[in-house]
Amino acid sequence: MRIAVLIAASVLVAGCSQTTGGDAEQTGPTLTVPPTTRTLPATPTATSATPTRPPQAGAPMRAVIDWVEAGAPAEVGNYHVAMREGTTTQLGDDVAFRTEAGTNCMTDSDAGGALACLVDLTNPPPRPADVYGEWKGGWVDFAGPTLEVGSAHGDPGRFTAGTGEELPYGQALAFGDYRCRADPSGLICVNYAHQSGARFTDAGIQPFGCLQSVTPPPGIGKKFSC
Numbered sequence: 001m002r003i004a005v006l007i008a009a010s011v012l013v014a015g016c017s018q019t020t021g022g023d024a025e026q027t028g029p030t031l032t033v034p035p036t037t038r039t040l041p042a043t044p045t046a047t048s049a050t051p052t053r054p055p056q057a058g059a060p061m062r063a064v065i066d067w068v069e070a071g072a073p074a075e076v077g078n079y080h081v082a083m084r085e086g087t088t089t090q091l092g093d094d095v096a097f098r099t100e101a102g103t104n105c106m107t108d109s110d111a112g113g114a115l116a117c118l119v120d121l122t123n124p125p126p127r128p129a130d131v132y133g134e135w136k137g138g139w140v141d142f143a144g145p146t147l148e149v150g151s152a153h154g155d156p157g158r159f160t161a162g163t164g165e166e167l168p169y170g171q172a173l174a175f176g177d178y179r180c181r182a183d184p185s186g187l188i189c190v191n192y193a194h195q196s197g198a199r200f201t202d203a204g205i206q207p208f209g210c211l212q213s214v215t216p217p218p219g220i221g222k223k224f225s226c
Contacts, residue, residue: 054185054199061190061209064197068190071172071181079173082106084162095175096164099182103200105189108158113176114143115189118159122202125150125221137221140205142198144177144191149205150221194226 055064082089082096094113096106105117117140124137133152141148167173172181180189186201190208197208207213210226217223 054183054188055208057206059208061195061197064188064208065179065190065192068172068179068181068188068197071183072170074167074171074173076173076175079164079167079175082161082164084160087162089161091161094158095173096161097167097173097180098163098165099167099187100169101184101187101202103187104159104163105180105187105200106158106161106164107176107178112143114141115178115180116141116158117187117200119200119205120202121149121204123204128219128221130218140198140200142189142191144194144196145210145226147196147198147205147207147211147224148216148220148222152219196226 050070051063051067055067076095079095079097080091080093082091091106092109094107094109096104098104101120103117103119105115107113107115118136119138119140121138127135127137127150131152133154135150136153137150139149139151139153141151167180167182167187169182169184172179177191177193178189179192180187186199186206188197188199188208190197195209196211198211199206199208205222207224211224212226214223214225
């Protein structure tokens with residue numbers, strides 16, 4: 001009986017030795033970290049609250065852009081035509097639109113897509129003494145780096161085609177470097193390329209951004225420049 005116990009113990013020790021030897025030949029155990037299920041917070045981005053009032057004189061350009069961009073997007077495809085006395089003219093890449101207050105705007109691809117508006121100003125710039133031809137005190141050229149109010153024109157120029165569709169209050173129209181929003185407080189347009197803007201109302205033309213009043217050249221009523 002004692003011999004049987006010794007043999008069993010020997011077999012047990014040998015089995016343990018083989019198991020230990022087998023483990024020694026293996027590399028250390030690989031630990032797998034379970035993937036986390038926690039969602040990391042997104043990196044915060046700078047956002048502006050939706051403006052509820054139109055920008056006032058002297059407002060920073062960011063506030064002006066925010067106001068214009070808060071308008072409901074208008075379909076630009078509806079504004080590539082102009083109408084005059086029942087005749088419709090296709091404008092190609094140019095756009096034409098008008099506001100309920102009567103401001104009439106149109107771009108001109110021959111002038112680099114610059115925007116011009118006819119505004120029924122209550123107190124337009126007076127006709128300069130050196131101007132020849134028909135004086136239009138409410139003709140406003142907003143090229144982006146410059147804003148000119150009042151100039152002489154022998155014919156209606158781009159406005160020969162008439163007027164575009166009405167841009168309803170609360171809507172904003174994007175085209176080229178511009179975006180314009182119609183509002184009872186006036187039409188406000190911004191030019192992204194030059195970070196400039198203007199408000200068009202019958203009370204006057206209000207510049208924004210880099211536009212500053214400068215001495216107008218001959219033939220121009222008022223001029224603002226970046």
